[in-house]
Amino acid sequence: MRAAVYPGAGQPLRIEEQAVPVPLHDEVVIKVCRCGVCGTDLHATEAHSEMPAEPGSVLGHEYAGEVVETGRDIAHLKLGDRIAVMPLRGCGRCADCAAGRIARCLNKAKQFGGYAQFARVQELTAVRLPADLSLQDGALVEPLAVSLHGAAMAGITPGCRVTVLGAGPIGAGAAFWARHLGAGHVTVVERLPPRQRIAQAMGADRVLAPEAVDPDESASDVVFEAVGRPGLLGAAMAHARMGATVVSLGFCMAADPITPAMACRKELTFKFPTGWSRRDFEVAADVLAKGTVEPRAMLTDVVGMDELPQAFEALRRPADQCKVVVDPWG
Numbered sequence: 001m002r003a004a005v006y007p008g009a010g011q012p013l014r015i016e017e018q019a020v021p022v023p024l025h026d027e028v029v030i031k032v033c034r035c036g037v038c039g040t041d042l043h044a045t046e047a048h049s050e051m052p053a054e055p056g057s058v059l060g061h062e063y064a065g066e067v068v069e070t071g072r073d074i075a076h077l078k079l080g081d082r083i084a085v086m087p088l089r090g091c092g093r094c095a096d097c098a099a100g101r102i103a104r105c106l107n108k109a110k111q112f113g114g115y116a117q118f119a120r121v122q123e124l125t126a127v128r129l130p131a132d133l134s135l136q137d138g139a140l141v142e143p144l145a146v147s148l149h150g151a152a153m154a155g156i157t158p159g160c161r162v163t164v165l166g167a168g169p170i171g172a173g174a175a176f177w178a179r180h181l182g183a184g185h186v187t188v189v190e191r192l193p194p195r196q197r198i199a200q201a202m203g204a205d206r207v208l209a210p211e212a213v214d215p216d217e218s219a220s221d222v223v224f225e226a227v228g229r230p231g232l233l234g235a236a237m238a239h240a241r242m243g244a245t246v247v248s249l250g251f252c253m254a255a256d257p258i259t260p261a262m263a264c265r266k267e268l269t270f271k272f273p274t275g276w277s278r279r280d281f282e283v284a285a286d287v288l289a290k291g292t293v294e295p296r297a298m299l300t301d302v303v304g305m306d307e308l309p310q311a312f313e314a315l316r317r318p319a320d321q322c323k324v325v326v327d328p329w330g
């Protein structure tokens with residue numbers, strides 16, 4: 001099979017021929033249909049990354065595909081099942097694994113490998129797609145589950161005011177879920193015009209460039225930081241009103257100092273969500289399957305395997321793109 005291998009920082013992904021994986025007893029092998037490229041992949045492959053990707057590994061954690069082989073102990077999945085993947089393996093024995101909160105399992109491990117034609121997937125982490133949801137859309141479930149998890153932790157109440165900093169896939173997703181959960185007014189702060197349009201399409205009431213923002217005026221009940229660069233937590237605090245909640249969704253991998261006294265002055269609550277739960281995956285898949293069109297606005301390009309290395313590098317610079325997915329068979 002063909003796979004995109006990460007050779008190490010500073011080098012583009014390399015397309016290689018690899019053996020089709022064989023499932024372990026608790027795994028299935030899927031034929032990958034689509035896999036999204038994520039900002040986390042880009043950060044993890046930068047020189048001096050705080051959470052570096054392993055050279056020689058196959059990245060890609062936003063993937064969906066069809067079960068083509070099952071391990072010896074597979075109880076629930078069968079050949080032909082269409083699944084989205086929670087891209088972390090769990091121990092399978094703790095209370096969090098039992099509740100579908102794999103991201104909280106103390107013995108979790110990465111389960112990447114979506115930039116390939118086939119991938120091994122632990123059964124525990126497979127989420128069956130609704131019958132009327134395409135595998136192509138299945139690759140959007142993971143990023144939507146991330147933003148849903150954050151929106152749920154934010155405690156959005158009917159009519160509340162929300163500000164989202166950044167309209168990449170996660171920020172645009174946060175705007176969508178905020179709207180979906182009943183927010184009264186959603187402001188998105190984003191510099192790039194193509195992403196501004198996506199934020200609008202996904203449910204923002206207004207989209208502003210950072211220069212155009214007067215933080216005093218926004219005074220939001222919930223502020224999402226969805227950029228992931230140092231300085232953004234402080235910026236998010238400036239948008240918050242008294243007693244507000246600030247949600248860190250940008251997964252910033254560098255130190256981002258804040259001044260606690262400034263947070264105290266507004267009695268802010270900070271939330272640092274990690275990943276998603278099985279429930280988040282199921283809800284995101286359901287919303288897509290019901291035909292809700294807004295989340296699909298984030299999808300800006302589909303590339304074939306040979307185009308992936310170049311598309312991956314291009315995403316390191318501010319671009320017209322939002323969510324780019326790879327078709328490993330294309």
Ligand SMILES: [Zn+2]
Nearest residue numbers: 038039040062
């Ligand atoms: Zn991701």
Ligand SMILES: [Zn+2]
Nearest residue numbers: 091094097105
């Ligand atoms: Zn566990």
